[in-house]
Amino acid sequence: MKFDSLRDYIDEINRLGELKIIEGADWNLEIGAITELVAERQGPALLFDRIKDYPAGFRVLTNAFSSVRRTALVHGLPTGLTPVETLKAWRERMEGYQPVPPVEVKDGPVKENILKGEDIDLFKFPTPKWHEHDGGRYIGTGCAVITRDPDDGWINLGCYRGVIQDRNLMTIKINLGKHGRLMMSKYHARGESCPVAVAVGQEPTLFAVAADMAIRGGVGEYEYAGWMRGAPVEVVKGEATDLPVPATAEIVIEGEIPPPPFEPLSEGPFGEWTGYTAELTQGVHPTMKVKAILHRNDPIILGVPPLKPPIPYDFAIPKKAAGVWEQIEKADIPGIKGVWFPPGFSSAAILAIAVEQQYPGHAKMAALVGSACRAGTYGGRITIVVDDDIDVSDIGELMWAVATRCKAEEVDIVRGLWTAPTDPRMDPEDRNKNLIVSSRIIINACRPWDMLKDFPPVNRFSDDYRKKTLDKWSDVITG
Ligand SMILES: Cc1cc2nc3c(=O)[nH]c(=O)nc-3n(C[C@H](O)[C@H](O)[C@H](O)COP(=O)(O)O)c2cc1C
Ligand SMILES: [Mn+2]
Numbered sequence: 001m002k003f004d005s006l007r008d009y010i011d012e013i014n015r016l017g018e019l020k021i022i023e024g025a026d027w028n029l030e031i032g033a034i035t036e037l038v039a040e041r042q043g044p045a046l047l048f049d050r051i052k053d054y055p056a057g058f059r060v061l062t063n064a065f066s067s068v069r070r071t072a073l074v075h076g077l078p079t080g081l082t083p084v085e086t087l088k089a090w091r092e093r094m095e096g097y098q099p100v101p102p103v104e105v106k107d108g109p110v111k112e113n114i115l116k117g118e119d120i121d122l123f124k125f126p127t128p129k130w131h132e133h134d135g136g137r138y139i140g141t142g143c144a145v146i147t148r149d150p151d152d153g154w155i156n157l158g159c160y161r162g163v164i165q166d167r168n169l170m171t172i173k174i175n176l177g178k179h180g181r182l183m184m185s186k187y188h189a190r191g192e193s194c195p196v197a198v199a200v201g202q203e204p205t206l207f208a209v210a211a212d213m214a215i216r217g218g219v220g221e222y223e224y225a226g227w228m229r230g231a232p233v234e235v236v237k238g239e240a241t242d243l244p245v246p247a248t249a250e251i252v253i254e255g256e257i258p259p260p261p262f263e264p265l266s267e268g269p270f271g272e273w274t275g276y277t278a279e280l281t282q283g284v285h286p287t288m289k290v291k292a293i294l295h296r297n298d299p300i301i302l303g304v305p306p307l308k309p310p311i312p313y314d315f316a317i318p319k320k321a322a323g324v325w326e327q328i329e330k331a332d333i334p335g336i337k338g339v340w341f342p343p344g345f346s347s348a349a350i351l352a353i354a355v356e357q358q359y360p361g362h363a364k365m366a367a368l369v370g371s372a373c374r375a376g377t378y379g380g381r382i383t384i385v386v387d388d389d390i391d392v393s394d395i396g397e398l399m400w401a402v403a404t405r406c407k408a409e410e411v412d413i414v415r416g417l418w419t420a421p422t423d424p425r426m427d428p429e430d431r432n433k434n435l436i437v438s439s440r441i442i443i444n445a446c447r448p449w450d451m452l453k454d455f456p457p458v459n460r461f462s463d464d465y466r467k468k469t470l471d472k473w474s475d476v477i478t479g
Contacts, residue, residue, distance in 0.1 A: 001073060002229040005109070005248035006300055009204045010061065013045050013070060020044045026052040027060075027137075032130035035062040036307055042067060047300070051126040057298030058126050064142070064204065064302060071315040074204040076228060084340070084393045087318035087325075094322060099219070100226030102233040108247025114239055115293040122164045122290065125200075125251060130305035131271030135279075136163040138270060139200055139253075142302035144210035144221070145172060146197040146243050147183045150190070155244060156180055157221035159210040159304075161270060162198060168290040170253065171267045172198070173280070176436055177378075177418050179217055184257060184286060193256035195241040196288055201250025201302045205229045211304075211316065214323020214375040240291035250299040255290040263287040274349075274379070275308035278422040284434065317341050323375035324351065331369045334358060337388035339370070342395045349381040352392040355446065363446040371440050372417060379420045384443045389458070401445040405455075412442040 003009040013019045020038075025031050025048050038046060048060040065071050068086065072079045077089045115121070127137040140162025147156050158180040162172045174181040180196075187194040199206065205228045209221035222244070226232045235244035240254040262285055269279040321339040328336055338354035355366045367385040370376045376383075386392065386401045419438040421431055426438065447455040461469070470477060 001076070002231050003074075003203050003205070004234075005203050006061065006201050006250055006302060007248075009064070009074075010045075010047060010300075012073065013064075016069070018044045018067065018070060019047060021047045021049060023048075023050040024052070027054070027126045027128045028052070029129055029132060031060055031062065031128040031303070032305055035130075035303070035305060039063050039066050039307055039311065045070065048126075054126040059298065059300040060126055060128060060303050061201070061300050062303045062305070064304070065208075065315045066311075074208055074315075075319075076230070083318055084338075087321050087340075090318055090322045091325065094326065097224075097227055099223035100230075100232050101220075102222040102226060102235045102244060104244060105234045105236055105247050108234060108236045109296045110245065110247055110249045110252055110294045111236065111239075112297050113293075113295045115295075116239070116291070120290050120293055121167045122170060122253070122293070123167060124293070125295075125299060125301055127164060127301060128303060128305075130303070131277065133269055133277040134271060135266060135269050136165070138163050138305070139170065139301065140172060140198055141306075142200070142207050142304035144199040144202055144206050144246075145174065145180050146199065146245060147180045147194060148243060149183045150186050150192075154218060155220050155222060156183060157199075157206065157210040157225075159207065162288075163267060163270070165263075165265050165287065168255075169263070169265075169287060170198075170290065171263075171265055171285040171287045172196070172257070173267055173285055175421060176434065181286075182217075188259035191259055193258045193289075194286075195243060195256050196254070197238050197241055197243045197245045198253040198288075199246050199249040199251070200253065201300045202246045203229075203233070203248060206233065206246055206249075207302060207304070208315075208319075212319060212323070213378060214319060214326070216374070238292070239294060245294070249294075249296075251293065251295040251301065253288075253290055254292045254294070255288045257286045257288050271306055271308075272422040273306040273309075274420075274422050274424055276422075276424040278424070280421055280431070320375060324353075324370050324373060327373035327375050328353070328366055328369050331365075331373070333362070333366050333369060335362065335388075336366060338390075338392040340392040342393060342398060349379060351376055351380055351383045352398055353383070353385045354388045354390055354392045355385060356388045357446055357449060357452065360449045362449075363444055364442075367442050367444060368414070371414060371442060377417050377419070377440075379423070380417065380440050381438070382441045382443065384445050387446045390445075398445070402443055405447050406443055406445045410444065412444075413439050414442055415439045 184194040205225040234247040335356040
């Protein structure tokens with residue numbers, strides 16, 4: 001099913017009974033707190049209207065994707081699958097990837113209102129202060145930051161947090177190594193400002209692709225979204241930049257990020273995906289000077305405030321796991337039987353890989369590539385590689401394998417891999433130097449290669465014997 005706008009998607013989830021409309025909440029913390037409490041209960045998506053201090057119709061949507069069914073809808077997958085089945089279904093879909101380029105249209109609803117000059121005012125929208133310790137109002141949470149590579153014209157969409165600093169100023173925390181950051185640095189190396197457009201409240205596949213680490217450099221997220229939805233994304237040219245922006249987006253903020261030194265503005269703190277409030281260095285964050293704001297009548301902010309793990313359902317895990325699986329296989333390592341990020345840590349802190357060992361060193365190769373490939377490394381702390389009899393989505397099984405198949409002295413530590421500055425355990429001096437790396441514990445919890453044949457058999461009946469017994473004694477066992 002294809003959605004042409006966020007409104008289309010809202011209509012569909014409403015029809016399915018997965019939407020609740022809430023009137024009268026305060027943008028200042030209340031929307032965030034209701035969102036957290038409903039997400040913990042795996043409740044519906046929430047559409048906030050008549051928000052305190054704002055006109056009716058200026059709305060905020062949250063928990064938009066926090067159920068298996070809502071996620072499946074966005075990804076064109078069957079509903080009712082378990083998270084692991086979702087991973088498998090997504091892997092199958094990925095095999096058919098063909099870029100579907102966006103089409104440029106002359107006009108679109110995003111241009112119903114065009115604010116320029118004195119009229120520019122980021123406070124026009126009911127941007128929540130999401131968490132109690134936040135240092136500002138983050139309009140960029142479920143957003144897509146659009147940039148163009150100055151060398152080859154490749155257009156990237158990335159979801160990077162953005163906080164309002166003033167009516168016409170916002171900082172965007174594009175971390176080092178992200179595609180948007182690599183592009184921006186090219187403009188800055190030439191002494192030029194980087195044109196940028198931030199879409200807020202876009203059609204759901206455009207959020208999904210903007211947040212997807214597994215989409216490789218050089219692959220345009222518009223093309224990827226076009227493939228996901230089975231039809232090109234419609235874009236219009238911006239008003240202050242010539243960037244293509246989604247024609248049906250609720251809000252698009254356009255402007256430019258001048259080269260460093262960046263404005264000495266504080267950024268954050270902000271409640272982050274690690275489960276902690278992240279206070280980062282002052283004055284090192286790209287700051288966007290806003291040149292135009294486009295918005296639909298009665299605009300809707302798509303809000304995706306990070307919540308403390310473990311969270312009941314995280315749309316990103318099956319996709320992230322599928323991405324790591326693909327990248328390990330692209331490194332020509334065979335026999336991968338499962339990849340997962342347990343248990344509800346979207347922060348990717350624990351990566352688990354199951355492998356059918358085929359030669360000495362095989363399991364370690366899988367662990368190292370999984371730990372170091374782009375889709376797997378960011379935010380990582382522990383990588384566990386296990387034999388393929390272990391269900392990697394079951395944290396209990398994983399820990400049993402660790403507790404019985406590895407030797408503590410054989411655990412490896414790999415230092416200096418790419419990570420997120422929000423890591424709460426990063427030494428402040430390193431963060432201040434922008435040395436944003438962290439170490440990984442690599443646990444090979446496979447039966448050792450040279451003991452494979454002699455390793456004690458697992459104390460559990462074989463699948464055959466269990467099935468036979470179940471068939472014969474089903475009354476006693478299940479009755
Ligand atoms: C709600 C949300 C907030 C995010 N905030 C940031 C952020 O502030 N900075 C950042 O670099 N990545 C952030 N990410 C992760 C990026 O969206 C992700 O790494 C994505 O792959 C970036 O796009 P790129 O691969 O094209 O660089 C966030 C993701 C989500 C879902
Ligand atoms: Mn990208």
